[in-house]
Amino acid sequence: MNDLLPVLAQQVINGLSLGSIYALIAIGYTMVYGIIGMINFAHGEIYMIGAYVGVVTITALGAASGAMPLALVLSGALIIAVVVTAAYGWTVERVAYRPLRGSPRLVPLISAIGMSIFLQNYVQLGQGARDISVPPLLPGNLFEIDVEGFPVSLSLTRALIIFATLALMIALTLYISRSRMGRACRACSQDMGMANLLGIDTNRVISFTFVVGAILAAVGGVLIGLSIGKINPFIGFVAGIKAFTAAVLGGIGSIPGAMLGGVLLGLTETFASAFLPTEYKDVVAFGLLVLILLFRPTGLLGTPDVEKV
Amino acid sequence: MKSLKTACMAALLTAVLTLPLLGAHLVVNGLSTTLVVNLWPVGIAVLLVFVAQLLDLKARLGAITQALPTVSLSSASFSRHIRLWLAVVLVAALIFPFVASRGAVDVATYALTYVMLGLGLNIVVGFAGLLDLGYVAFYAVGAYSYALLSQYFGLSFWVCLPIGGLFAATFGILLGFPVLRLRGDYLAIVTLGFGEIIRLVLNNWDSLTHGPDGINGIARPTVFGLELNRRASPGGTTLHEFFGIPFDSLYAVIALYLIALLLVILTLFIINRLVRMPVGRAWEALREDEIACRSLGLNPTLIKLSAFALGACFAGLAGAFYASRLGTITPESFTFIESAVVLAIVVLGGMGSQIGVILAALLLTVLPELARSFSEYRMLIFGLVMVLMMIWRPQGLMPATRPRLELPTAEEAHQ
Numbered sequence: 001m002n003d004l005l006p007v008l009a010q011q012v013i014n015g016l017s018l019g020s021i022y023a024l025i026a027i028g029y030t031m032v033y034g035i036i037g038m039i040n041f042a043h044g045e046i047y048m049i050g051a052y053v054g055v056v057t058i059t060a061l062g063a064a065s066g067a068m069p070l071a072l073v074l075s076g077a078l079i080i081a082v083v084v085t086a087a088y089g090w091t092v093e094r095v096a097y098r099p100l101r102g103s104p105r106l107v108p109l110i111s112a113i114g115m116s117i118f119l120q121n122y123v124q125l126g127q128g129a130r131d132i133s134v135p136p137l138l139p140g141n142l143f144e145i146d147v148e149g150f151p152v153s154l155s156l157t158r159a160l161i162i163f164a165t166l167a168l169m170i171a172l173t174l175y176i177s178r179s180r181m182g183r184a185c186r187a188c189s190q191d192m193g194m195a196n197l198l199g200i201d202t203n204r205v206i207s208f209t210f211v212v213g214a215i216l217a218a219v220g221g222v223l224i225g226l227s228i229g230k231i232n233p234f235i236g237f238v239a240g241i242k243a244f245t246a247a248v249l250g251g252i253g254s255i256p257g258a259m260l261g262g263v264l265l266g267l268t269e270t271f272a273s274a275f276l277p278t279e280y281k282d283v284v285a286f287g288l289l290v291l292i293l294l295f296r297p298t299g300l301l302g303t304p305d306v307e308k309v
Numbered sequence: 310m311k312s313l314k315t316a317c318m319a320a321l322l323t324a325v326l327t328l329p330l331l332g333a334h335l336v337v338n339g340l341s342t343t344l345v346v347n348l349w350p351v352g353i354a355v356l357l358v359f360v361a362q363l364l365d366l367k368a369r370l371g372a373i374t375q376a377l378p379t380v381s382l383s384s385a386s387f388s389r390h391i392r393l394w395l396a397v398v399l400v401a402a403l404i405f406p407f408v409a410s411r412g413a414v415d416v417a418t419y420a421l422t423y424v425m426l427g428l429g430l431n432i433v434v435g436f437a438g439l440l441d442l443g444y445v446a447f448y449a450v451g452a453y454s455y456a457l458l459s460q461y462f463g464l465s466f467w468v469c470l471p472i473g474g475l476f477a478a479t480f481g482i483l484l485g486f487p488v489l490r491l492r493g494d495y496l497a498i499v500t501l502g503f504g505e506i507i508r509l510v511l512n513n514w515d516s517l518t519h520g521p522d523g524i525n526g527i528a529r530p531t532v533f534g535l536e537l538n539r540r541a542s543p544g545g546t547t548l549h550e551f552f553g554i555p556f557d558s559l560y561a562v563i564a565l566y567l568i569a570l571l572l573v574i575l576t577l578f579i580i581n582r583l584v585r586m587p588v589g590r591a592w593e594a595l596r597e598d599e600i601a602c603r604s605l606g607l608n609p610t611l612i613k614l615s616a617f618a619l620g621a622c623f624a625g626l627a628g629a630f631y632a633s634r635l636g637t638i639t640p641e642s643f644t645f646i647e648s649a650v651v652l653a654i655v656v657l658g659g660m661g662s663q664i665g666v667i668l669a670a671l672l673l674t675v676l677p678e679l680a681r682s683f684s685e686y687r688m689l690i691f692g693l694v695m696v697l698m699m700i701w702r703p704q705g706l707m708p709a710t711r712p713r714l715e716l717p718t719a720e721e722a723h724q
Contacts, residue, residue: 039494049330056329059344080329087325099700106440107703109494110656113442114695117649121689126331126350133342237645241505244498279513286502286509293495294487 006150011270017158017227019266020165024220025243026250026258027172028089028213034189034253035209038105041112042092044240045119046214049088050221051231052123054081055134062135074137081218089214090207092119098203116237124233131232134225157227164223168216169259176255181208189253238282242269245289251302260300316362323358327351374701402570406563414566418634420674421569422627427654427670428576428663429623434652435661435709436584437616438596439489440497442648443504447477447621449511449643451628456524456638457517466530470629477625478618485617489610504648512640523639529561530568530633537561565634572630576623580663583619592616593661646688653691656698659705668707 025047032040057077096115100108138160144153176182187195188205196202224239225231246265250257265285273281292299331350336343361367406414426448433441451473458464458472488499511518518524529537535548537560548564549556583589591612595602599609632638654673658665677687698705 039498053329055342056333056335056344059335059342060333084325084329087322091322091326096696096700103699103703105494106438106497107699109440109497110652111696111699113649113652114692114699116692117646117688118692118696121686121692123330125685125689126327127335130337132335133337135342238505241498241502245502248495248498277513279509283506283509286506289502290488290499293491293499297491297495 006147006152007274009147009152011274012267013152013154013158015267015270016263017161017266018270019246019263020161021220021224021239021262022243022246022265023259023262024165024168024216025239026246026262027216027255028210029244029247030250030252030255030258031185031209031213033247034255035185035192036097036101036206038097038108039112039244040097040210040213041109041240042096042115042119043213043217044236044238044243045116045123046085046089046092046236047217047221047239047243048231048233048236049119049123050081050085050214050218051225051235052127052132052221052233053084053218054078054222055132055225055231057081058135058137070137078219078222081222082215085214085218085221086211088119089210089217093207093210098206116240120233120236127233129233131230133230134228136229137226155227157223161223161227164219168219172212172216172255181205185209241289242285245285245292248289248297248299249292251299253303254299254301257299257301312363312365316359319362320355320359323355324351327354371701374697377702377706399574403567406566411559411562414562416675416678418562418566418569419678420671421566421573422631422634423651423654423674424573424667424670425569425576425623425627425630426651427658427666428573428580429620429627430651431620431655431658431661431663431666432580432592432616432623433620434655435659435666436589436592436596437613438592438660439613439617440494441500441617441620442497442645442652443484443500443502443507444620444624444651445643445645445647446500446504446507447481447624448628448631448647449507449640450477450480450621451625452632452638452643453511453518453524453628454625455629455632456527459528460524460526466528466629466633470626473629474622474625477628478622481618481621482614485614486610489613489617501645501648504643504645508640508643511643518640521640523637523641524632525637527632527636527638529636530565530630532564537564569630569634572626576626577663588612588615650691653695656695657706659708662705662707662709665705665707665709669705 025043028043028046029040032038032043054077057080058073061073061076092115096111097108100111138156141153141155142159144151146152176185184195184200184205185208187198187200188202192202195205224235242265243262246261247258248261249265250259250261265288268288269281269285272284276284328351331354332346332348334345334347336345405417409417426444430441430444433439433444454473454476455466455469458469459466464472484500484503488496488503491499512521514520531537532548535546535551537548547556548560584592591602591607592615594605595607595609595612602609602612631642650673654669655666657673658667658669673691677684683690
């Protein structure tokens with residue numbers, strides 16, 4: 001029983017950083033779902049593209065001048081990844097979803113699956129299917145303490161993930177609740193037709209949703225690359241389903257729900273992999289998704305969906 | 310002038326999008342990663358997008374696709390000759406393996422497996438309107454039940470085939486019973502999660518499934534009790550010994566093709582009977598309007614469950630055949646991509662249209678085999694086709710004609 005406490009503490013730290021990434025991606029799912037009621041199946045690939053653009057930028061900046069300050073490389077990678085990935089988010093919506101407004105529910109979903117397959121294979125063609133290693137930009141720990149003889153540490157990368165997520169969540173919450181665009185978003189998620197009648201450019205709002213989702217996913221992608229140290233074109237698929245699980249867990253359509261769901265899923269998964277064989281951690285996440293959808297499809301913070309005839 | 314401006318903007322956007330992913334290639338040498346810049350693909354992509362935008366290619370191609378004739382399978386002339394057509398196709402399919410090359414027969418067998426999968430998924434997606442993204446799970450269940458039963462108990466293919474189908478159907482019912490209450494898109498994600506769970510369990514349950522190594526040396530099917538191998542197993546007789554002819558591995562290829570053909574015909578027969586029965590009518594009614602069905606006293610869960618289980622059953626049969634054909638299976642054969650390919654077949658053919666699904670399955674399996682040099686673009690094109698089909702022709706290449714009856718308008722009623 002002696003070593004339980006440090007293991008627990010370490011798992012909480014790991015779970016929080018993993019959960020932060022899930023939360024970042026989950027917001028993209030939840031915002032899109034809240035506004036147009038579709039599952040943006042290609043969102044996981046957007047996150048993967050963010051990770052790739054980040055690594056390409058880091059490598060390019062690292063090669064351009066050997067001794068560039070670390071903060072500059074990191075913020076450069078983040079900014080470029082965010083810009084390019086946001087452009088992907090916007091384009092995907094424009095090309096694959098906008099022409100399908102008003103079609104039956106399954107039509108945009110199939111289009112999204114097609115887009116997801118397309119993007120995955122597109123990156124595979126451009127960058128190869130093998131693992132790409134990410135240069136360790138932030139080695140070392142923020143702190144390492146001794147709990148009853150066992151070290152518990154928070155690495156700098158993990159700390160960055162947690163703090164960046166926290167900052168972005170606060171910024172997003174403020175933006176959605178205070179700004180003009182945020183108000184338009186909330187109006188659209190309540191009643192798209194009415195918002196349109198009242199002079200809100202709904203197409204712009206929808207594009208904005210996709211762009212915000214892509215920005216957050218890009219940040220998540222760059223940071224996970226740094227944290228895990230390698231990426232491949234297939235990371236988006238599993239991360240996408242897990243983030244969707246997080247969004248459903250918190251209540252799809254609800255932004256605080258996505259944050260809560262992400263953190264809860266991250267914690268569940270790290271604890272599961274600490275006490276079960278690691279191969280089964282994905283099974284735990286998928287199983288959790290099935291269970292929530294069966295027993296509480298509205299999630300923790302969601303509002304019940306009233307079916308109108 | 311406006312189109313020139315849009316084209317320039319689109320080209321610029323393409324440059325931004327493709328530059329980091331196609332233009333700069335990450336190369337790993339040992340521990341260090343370097344960038345190799347190659348601007349050719351970016352230039353090609355930019356040019357393509359520019360020209361396509363300038364000519365408004367998307368709208369033009371869309372118009373052409375939409376204008377493609379809709380083959381109406383219920384038209385009088387067609388149904389009058391349907392028996393003749395079926396006979397011609399059947400005779401051609403029967404003669405085919407004896408005249409075609411060995412490679413062609415192999416590809417045809419492979420394609421027929423997908424025809425079966427496509428027809429099975431068509432029940433779920435096309436007739437019942439339930440999006441199942443984990444269809445490959447049932448395929449895996451069928452394949453593994455045959456492989457394991459034949460390894461551990463030495464059961465023959467013909468005994469295991471129905472067992473594989475029943476196992477898969479049971480899994481379908483077990484999964485379907487709780488999840489079919491969910492709305493369409495949630496159902497899609499849950500089935501996807503279920504498909505992944507099955508694959509992960511197969512991958513990690515080493516003691517039963519040998520994990521990632523899979524199962525090797527699965528017995529081939531027998532033909533009326535005759536084996537297709539060079540040497541007979543103890544107590545068995547091989548085909549060539551029985552007829553007193555020299556051994557040729559081509560016999561096995563032809564026999565497998567004929568078994569696949571038999572399975573496809575069986576599938577078609579069962580499905581065609583079922584869609585004319587009340588349960589088949591109920592599937593389509595449910596797809597069109599669930600609330601109306603409920604008000605008419607149909608039990609949506611039971612009807613969905615029957616479609617789900619039947620689709621799973623055909624996937625199980627196809628899986629058992631797949632395992633016996635290849636002789637070796639690994640969990641890697643049952644990834645999400647397989648589900649997506651089968652879904653693409655159903656979508657491309659036209660949801661609910663059986664002839665469309667058969668043609669799409671042949672198209673999507675034979676074309677990549679013919680164009681081997683394009684094989685790395687195969688999935689890329691699949692994805693693109695799925696998106697474009699949804700935009701241009703969501704009803705598929707050969708849409709199913711849906712029974713419909715419209716109330717006459719006021720003027721027509723008065724005439």
